[in-house]
Amino acid sequence: MTPASRASRRTFLGTSSRVAGAAAVMQAAFAPAVHAAGSDRLRVGLVGCGGRGSGAAAQALSTSGDVVLTAVGDMFPDRIDQSLRSLQAMDEIAAKVDVPADRRFTGFEAYRQVIDSGVDVVLLATPPHFRPLHMEAAVAAGKHIFAEKPCAVDAPGVHRVLAACEQAKAKGLSVVSGLTLRYYEPFREAVKRIHAGAIGEVRAILANDYRGPLWSLPRKPHWSDMEWQLRNWPYFTWLSGDFNVEQHVHNLDLAVWALGERYPVKAIGTGGQQVRKAPGNIFDHHSVVYEYDDGTRLVSNCRQIPGCKQDIGVVALGSKGTADLSEKKGGVQITGGQPWAFDGDSGNAYQVEHDELFKSVRDGKPINNGESLAKSTLLAIMGRLATYTGQEITWDMAWNSKQDLTPASYELGPLPMPPVAMPGVTKYS
Numbered sequence: 001m002t003p004a005s006r007a008s009r010r011t012f013l014g015t016s017s018r019v020a021g022a023a024a025v026m027q028a029a030f031a032p033a034v035h036a037a038g039s040d041r042l043r044v045g046l047v048g049c050g051g052r053g054s055g056a057a058a059q060a061l062s063t064s065g066d067v068v069l070t071a072v073g074d075m076f077p078d079r080i081d082q083s084l085r086s087l088q089a090m091d092e093i094a095a096k097v098d099v100p101a102d103r104r105f106t107g108f109e110a111y112r113q114v115i116d117s118g119v120d121v122v123l124l125a126t127p128p129h130f131r132p133l134h135m136e137a138a139v140a141a142g143k144h145i146f147a148e149k150p151c152a153v154d155a156p157g158v159h160r161v162l163a164a165c166e167q168a169k170a171k172g173l174s175v176v177s178g179l180t181l182r183y184y185e186p187f188r189e190a191v192k193r194i195h196a197g198a199i200g201e202v203r204a205i206l207a208n209d210y211r212g213p214l215w216s217l218p219r220k221p222h223w224s225d226m227e228w229q230l231r232n233w234p235y236f237t238w239l240s241g242d243f244n245v246e247q248h249v250h251n252l253d254l255a256v257w258a259l260g261e262r263y264p265v266k267a268i269g270t271g272g273q274q275v276r277k278a279p280g281n282i283f284d285h286h287s288v289v290y291e292y293d294d295g296t297r298l299v300s301n302c303r304q305i306p307g308c309k310q311d312i313g314v315v316a317l318g319s320k321g322t323a324d325l326s327e328k329k330g331g332v333q334i335t336g337g338q339p340w341a342f343d344g345d346s347g348n349a350y351q352v353e354h355d356e357l358f359k360s361v362r363d364g365k366p367i368n369n370g371e372s373l374a375k376s377t378l379l380a381i382m383g384r385l386a387t388y389t390g391q392e393i394t395w396d397m398a399w400n401s402k403q404d405l406t407p408a409s410y411e412l413g414p415l416p417m418p419p420v421a422m423p424g425v426t427k428y429s
Contacts, residue, residue, distance in 0.1 A: 040065075040066050041066040041067070041068060042065065042066065042067045042068075042120045042121055042358060042361060042362070043068055043070045043071075043118060043119045043120050043121070044057070044060050044061070044067060044068065044069045044070065044119060044120070044121050044122075044123065045069075045070065045071040045072070045073070045114040045115065045117060045119035045121070045122045045123065045143075046069060046071070046072045046073070046083070046114070046122075046123045046125070047072075047073045047074075047110065047111045047114050047115075047122060047123065047124050047125065047126055047134060048073075048074060048123075048124065048125035048126035048127075048148075049072055049073075049074040049079040049080050049082070049083035049084075049125075050074075050079065050083075050125065052125050052148055052178075053074075053083065053123065053125030053126075053148075054082075054083040054086050054087060055350065056123045056125055056146060056148070056178070056350075056354070057069055057072075057083070057087055057123060058086075058087060058090060058093060059350050059351050059353075059354040060121070060123060060146070060354050060357075060358065061087070061093040061096040061097070062092065062093060062351060062354070063354050063355050063357075063358040063359075064355070064358070064359075065358065065362060067096060067358065068096050068097075068098050069087070069096060069097050069098065069099060070098055070099060070103060070117065070118070070119060071099060071103040071104075071105070071113075071114045071117040071118075071119055072084065072099050072103070072104055072105070072114065073104075073105040073106070073110030073111055073113060073114040074105075074106060074110060074126075075106065075107065075108070075110065075126075075230055076106065076227075076230075076231075077104070077106050080104050080106065084097065084099060084104075103117055105117075108410045111124075111126070111130070111133070111134045111137060112137055115137055115138055115141045115143060116141065119143060120143065120144060120361070121143065121144045121145070121146065121357070121358070121361065122134075122138045122143045122144070122145055122146070123146045124138065124145060124146065124147045124148060125148045125178075127230070127233040127239040127240060128148075128149075128150050128151065128152060128153050128239070128240055128241055128245070128246060129152075129153050129157075129233075129238055129239045129240075129241075129405070129406065131147060131148070131150070131151045131152060131157070131161065132151065132152050132157040132158075132160035132161050132164070133160075135147055135151065135160075135161055135164045135165075135175075136160060136163075136164045139164045139165075139167050139168045139171065139173060139175075140167075142171060142173065143173070144173050144174040144175075144357070144361050144366075145168070145173065145174065145175045145176070146176050146177075146178070146353075146354065146357055147175060147176070147177050147178065147373065148177075148178035149177055149178040149179045149249050149250065149253075149373065149376075149377070150241060150245050150246060150249045150373075150376075150377040150380060151177070151373050151374055151377050152241070152374070152377050152378075152381075153237070153238060153239070153240065153241035153245065153381070153405050154241075154381065154401065154403050154404055154405045155378060155381060155398060155399060155400070155401040155402070155403065156401075156402065156403075156404055158374050158375075158377055158378045158381070161370065161373070161374045161377075162370065162371065162374045164370070165368060165370025165371065165373075165374065166370075168366075168368060168370065169366075169368050169370075172364075172366050173366055173368075174357055174360045174361055174366040174367045174368065175366075175367070175368045175369055175370045175373075176353055176354075176356065176357040176360075176367055176369055177369040177370070177372070177373035178353070179249070179250060179253045179369065179372065179373060179376065180250070180349045180350055180353060181250055181251075181253065181254045181257075181349065182253070182254075182257060182353075182369075182372075183349040183350075183352040183353040183356065184346065184347070184349035184352075185342075185344065185345065185346055185347050185349075185352075186325075186327070186331070186332035186342040186344075186346055187254065187325055187332065189332075189342055189344075190258075190323055190325055190332050190333075190334065190340075190342065191254075191257055191258050193323070193334060193338065193340060194258050194316060194318070194323055194334075195258075195260060197320075197337075197338075198318075198320075198321065198323070198334050198337050198338040198340065199316060199317075199318025199319070199320055199321035199322060199323050199334060199336065199337045199338075200318040200319035200320030200321065200337055201318060201319040201320075202258065202259060202296065202316050202317070202318050203295075203296055203297075203317055203318060203319060204296065204297045204298070204299065204316075204317045205255045205258060205259065205296075205297075205298045205299070205314060205315065205316050205317070206299050206301075206314065206315045206317070207248070207251040207252060207254070207255045207298065207299070207300045207301070207313075207314045208251070208301050208302070208311045208312060208313060208314075208326075209247060209248045209250075209251055209301070209302035209303075209312050210301070210302065210303050210308065210309065210310050210311040210312065211303070211304055211310050211312060212304065212305070212306050212307075212308070212310065213276070213304050213305070213306055214234055214243075214304065216232055216235065216279055217231050217232055219279070224412045224413050224414065224415070225413070225414050225415035225416070225417070226407075226410075226411065226412045226413060226414075226415045227412050228279070229280075229415060229417070232279045232280060234246060234280075234282075235279045235280025235281070235282055236279075236280045236281060236282065236417070237280075237281055237282055237384075237405060237418070237421075238405040238406065238407060238418075240282065241377075241380065241381060241384065241405075242282040242283060242286075242384050243282060243283075243302065243304055244271075244283075244286040244288075244300075244302050244380055244383055244384055244387070245377065245380040245381055245383075245384055247302070248286070248300065248302040248380060249376055249377060249379075249380040251300070251302075251312070251313070251314050252298075252300060252376055252379050252380050252383075253372065253376035253379075254314045254325060255298050255300075255314055255316075256298075256372075256375075256376060256379060257372070258314070258316050258323070258325070259292075259296070259298075261372065261375075262292060262296075263375060263379060263395055264290035264291055264292050264298060264379070264382075264395060265291060265292060265293045265394060265395055266290070266291050266392055266393065266394045266395065267288050267289065267290045267291070267382050267383055267386045267392070267393050267394075268288070268289055268386055268391075268392045268393070269286060269287050269288030269289060269300075269383060269386040269387045270286075270287050270387060270390070270423065271283045271285055271286035271287060271288075271387030271388070271423070272284070272285065272387075272423065273420050274305070275305045275306070276304070276305075280417070281417055281418055281419065281420045281421075282420075283387065283388075283420075283421070284303060284304050284305050285302070285303035285304075285305065286300070286301070286302050286303075286383060286384070286387045287300070287301045287387070288300045288301075288383040288386055288387060290379070290382075290383070300383060311326075312326065313325060313326020313327065313328060314326060318336075318337060320336055320337035320338075321334055321335055321336030321337025321338065321339070322334070322335050322336055322337075331343075378398055378399065379398075381398060381401075382395065382397075382398035385397070385398060385401065385403075385428060387421075387423065388421035388423065388426045389421075389423060389424075389426050389427060389428050390423030390424040390426075391428060393428065397428065401428070401429065402429055403429045
């Protein structure tokens with residue numbers, strides 16, 4: 001580990017932010033356009049070699065044109081080895097993996113080493129806590145970005161991402177988010193029809209994500225607190241934001257997209273840790289009602305409890321009809337109003353988002369999903385603030401929250417786990 005990775009959190013992030021900010025200003029003023037239209041090879045760097053990161057790399061390498069994975073970074077070397085093995089086992093992309101040992105980076109500084117290795121596009125797929133820092137560094141270095149969702153775990157992180165994405169616009173950089181549902185053709189067509197009035201005035205949206213538990217890794221005797229938490233990152237609020245932020249953000253984003261990028265004025269909800277006991281300190285269920293200034297409601301429910309019925313999807317209730325975006329009962333469809341059912345080629349949304357990202361880079365026509373990524377992340381954080389505290393949380397309260405979930409230092413050592421939140425006891429901050 002480098003001295004920077006052992007520095008205190010605020011010293012570490014403060015210094016990084018100042019350096020990144022200064023670099024961004026200099027590059028915005030003097031740097032030429034990054035990978036101008038007509039260029040040939042696109043060199044890709046992967047930061048975060050888990051399942052989603054490996055999947056993103058495979059999709060990036062499956063885009064058209066000359067694309068090569070040239071650098072990877074992860075906290076742990078075994079994750080890098082596993083990722084590269086999986087990519088090299090895919091015949092159709094194996095020849096596009098060119099990552100020698102000196103371009104395999106580990107530790108807390110791996111993201112910066114990947115960014116500085118000469119890549120054109122960086123795929124950011126670490127636990128969400130690290131996304132603001134990594135996006136700032138990538139933009140400052142003039143890299144095009146694929147950023148997995150969500151983009152932060154607290155409001156200060158959201159604001160950092162918004163600022164970075166504004167800098168990306170000024171520099172002509174693409175920022176494509178991992179909010180994959182926006183790249184799914186049935187949903188694109190359904191939302192287009194909703195906006196055109198197919199179900200009349202949208203009065204309520206139901207967003208459910210009822211599923212079972214995720215994977216977890218038993219703690220090994222030699223793992224420090226930090227390593228144990230990093231390897232089980234979905235279960236720790238500081239790393240994932242809780243699962244209503246890390247996972248349910250997909251459906252929340254689909255809901256606000258259907259509502260025309262409108263965000264609620266307040267939210268109230270409930271949640272807790274009823275069944276889940278270990279690892280971590282996140283809830284196993286959340287239920288939130290978001291209210292808009294015109295009375296529209298967004299009813300959000302999610303849980304991760306074994307042995308329960310699964311139900312994942314979004315339903316928009318309008319004055320003239322209903323849009324089912326959950327692919328149940330015959331697929332994505334509208335009933336009442338102007339009836340319709342999707343019957344075309346759905347495509348692979350994960351691949352589509354990368355196809356469009358890399359095309360934008362080659363064509364010199366940048367895509368920037370930054371604002372929707374950041375604001376949908378904040379919407380999910382707003383819901384967590386409501387369920388953790390048991391209080392009504394306004395959009396302004398979520399926007400202005402000073403809660404910072406980052407630990408005191410980045411080092412592979414002791415890291416006490418905060419207690420599970422207690423509605424009615426846990427305070428808004």
